[in-house]
Amino acid sequence: MTPPESLSIFENLNVKENALLSAYTTFRLGGPCSLLIQCDTPEEVQQAVKALAQNKLPFILLGGGSNLVVSDQGLECIVIRYVSDTPRIEYHNDLITVSASTRLDDLALFAARRGLLGLNYTSGIPGSVGGAIVGNAGAFGQQVGDHLESVILLDRKGIQRKASPGELGFSYRDSKLKETGEIVLSASFRVEPGDAEKLLKEREETLNLRREKHPNLKTHPCAGSFFRNIEPTSRAGRRQATGWFLEQAGGKNLHVGGAKIFDRHANIIVKADETCRAQDVYELSLKMAELAKKAFDLDLIREVRFVGPFQKKVKDFSSAESFLIW
Numbered sequence: 439m440t441p442p443e444s445l446s447i448f449e450n451l452n453v454k455e456n457a458l459l460s461a462y463t464t465f466r467l468g469g470p471c472s473l474l475i476q477c478d479t480p481e482e483v484q485q486a487v488k489a490l491a492q493n494k495l496p497f498i499l500l501g502g503g504s505n506l507v508v509s510d511q512g513l514e515c516i517v518i519r520y521v522s523d524t525p526r527i528e529y530h531n532d533l534i535t536v537s538a539s540t541r542l543d544d545l546a547l548f549a550a551r552r553g554l555l556g557l558n559y560t561s562g563i564p565g566s567v568g569g570a571i572v573g574n575a576g577a578f579g580q581q582v583g584d585h586l587e588s589v590i591l592l593d594r595k596g597i598q599r600k601a602s603p604g605e606l607g608f609s610y611r612d613s614k615l616k617e618t619g620e621i622v623l624s625a626s627f628r629v630e631p632g633d634a635e636k637l638l639k640e641r642e643e644t645l646n647l648r649r650e651k652h653p654n655l656k657t658h659p660c661a662g663s664f665f666r667n668i669e670p671t672s673r674a675g676r677r678q679a680t681g682w683f684l685e686q687a688g689g690k691n692l693h694v695g696g697a698k699i700f701d702r703h704a705n706i707i708v709k710a711d712e713t714c715r716a717q718d719v720y721e722l723s724l725k726m727a728e729l730a731k732k733a734f735d736l737d738l739i740r741e742v743r744f745v746g747p748f749q750k751k752v753k754d755f756s757s758a759e760s761f762l763i764w
């Protein structure tokens with residue numbers, strides 16, 4: 439796909455031609471896209487989507503880029519990037535309303551500072567509020583969908599609607615939004631009064647724990663846990679860590695090119711050096727899935743999404759040969 443003949447259809451939006459997507463993902467991987475439209479506000483996303491729809495131009499939407507691997511070949515479509523370093527958050531009558539471009543951790547900090555209960559467990563989770571809602575992000579047994587009051591969605595033609603959490607079909611690390619392709623513009627969360635000092639202390643503890651357990655993105659780019667945890671069994675009665683199974687099976691020794699397993703967590707792939715390609719990550723993920731199948735007869739389900747074309751080298755446990763998703 440070539441970029442639109444004239445960029446004037448995007449009027450005053452912030453656009454960049456031939457943008458390298460590695461700059462916009464936490465894995466620091468991915469080739470170029472013809473055009474990247476940086477949107478900070480719901481109004482900018484709506485303007486961009488309307489212009490694209492009117493001109494029949496396909497696009498995909500990125501948030502913080504912390505839950506995906508973009509192909510080395512890049513993407514043959516326009517990319518809207520909807521994440522911002524400027525938090526847009528309001529609080530009235532026990533409801534926090536936030537633009538989906540706000541970073542989830544900025545939302546957690548906002549709530550903790552004001553002594554508002556309900557979002558502290560999201561401290562330190564990378565990415566945007568929008569990405570967290572779509573993937574029902576969570577930690578410590580809580581997930582974003584549990585605390586949501588409502589969302590404003592935008593369809594692919596640029597039409598808005600308000601939706602309740604019940605309509606979004608939340609389940610573990612999943613929502614119906616992955617299928618519908620609707621964009622989360624903003625969200626409201628219900629919170630309760632609490633103690634700011636206590637919440638900020640708890641937040642520090644959570645951040646310290648995350649620093650111990652998770653890779654430092656500056657030195658070990660990654661997309662967090664690669665596969666979902668294992669469904670609860672009647673005996674265990676709770677979800678079981680995929681990392682534990684992979685570690686027992688010797689998964690920490692797996693690697694492909696510059697893609698390696700994080701030494702403190704067998705369910706995390708890291709970009710170990712600059713030779714690492716997105717294709718390496720793809721192939722390493724297949725090896726991990728194969729190992730879990732052989733050792734424990736487990737069918738792992740990817741949490742991280744592949745975007746764009748990937749070359750299939752070994753048998754994939756999912757049917758798709760390439761993953762131009764959305």
Ligand SMILES: Cc1cc2nc3c(=O)[nH]c(=O)nc-3n(C[C@H](O)[C@H](O)[C@H](O)COP(=O)(O)OP(=O)(O)OC[C@H]3O[C@@H](n4cnc5c(N)ncnc54)[C@H](O)[C@@H]3O)c2cc1C
Pocket residue numbers: 464498499500501502503504505506520521538539563564565566567568569570571572573574575576577615620621622623652653655660661662663743
């Ligand atoms: C070090 C590290 C630790 C992590 N820890 C956790 C954790 O504890 N818990 C957890 O759940 N996850 C964790 N993750 C994964 C990731 O942070 C979450 O999945 C996050 O919510 C993804 O948000 P994002 O904005 O980066 O989404 P992206 O990666 O940009 O996109 C993911 C998907 O969401 C869609 N999307 C993004 N924004 C919108 C929007 N506004 N509207 C519609 N669709 C949208 C994209 O199209 C894409 O399909 C971790 C990742 C890293 C790198």
